[in-house]
Amino acid sequence: MTAEEFRVSPPTVASERELLQGFLDFHRGTLLWKTSGLTGEQLTETKIEPSTMTLLGLIRHATEVERYWFQICLDGRPFDLLKTWSQEYPDGDFDLVDPAHAEEDLADFRATTKLSDEIAAGYSLDHVFVRPKIGTEHSVRSLYLHMIQEYARHNGHADLFRQRFDGLTGE
Secondary structure (H helix, E strand, O other), X not given: OOHHHOOOOOOOOOOHHHHHHXXXXXXXXXXXXXXXXXXXXXXXXXXXXXXXXXHHHHHHHHHHHHHHHHHHHHOOOOHHHOOOOOXXXXXXXXXXXXXXXXXXXXXHHHHHHHHHHHHHHOOOOOOEEEOOOOOOEEEHHHHHHHHHHHHHHHHHHHHHHHHHHHOOOOO
């Protein structure tokens, strides 16, 4: 699989919104590229000891982060939208992976990112929202930057996993 099948290079000259969306989409596509062509069993293998992190765990984590920031924080939806984070399993996105649900988890990621984009499109970059339970103010602009750095960090993890599987490297 080639990177171009999963992502488009972000623009270098565009409006601020297009630049932010372009870099976010690039990083989302990078994560999908790093997980492509692997079986459910491979996606749930721990490859970087002593961590219990897996590629599927990264997909599930990114899905919950998207849900939390765009749906709950920005759009004011209820916390019960979170599917893998709970009091009992605060790291359920990583700890409760199941190879049999890999395709379902990947589909959930794709649907969630699409919904995130739809939600964000309804707000200006200057719109300020309050993060529930914490009370800090954030702009939509800072939300985009936060998500880009979140993906960039975890794509580094995904790159290490993929390199251990089959040598696939690349940004």
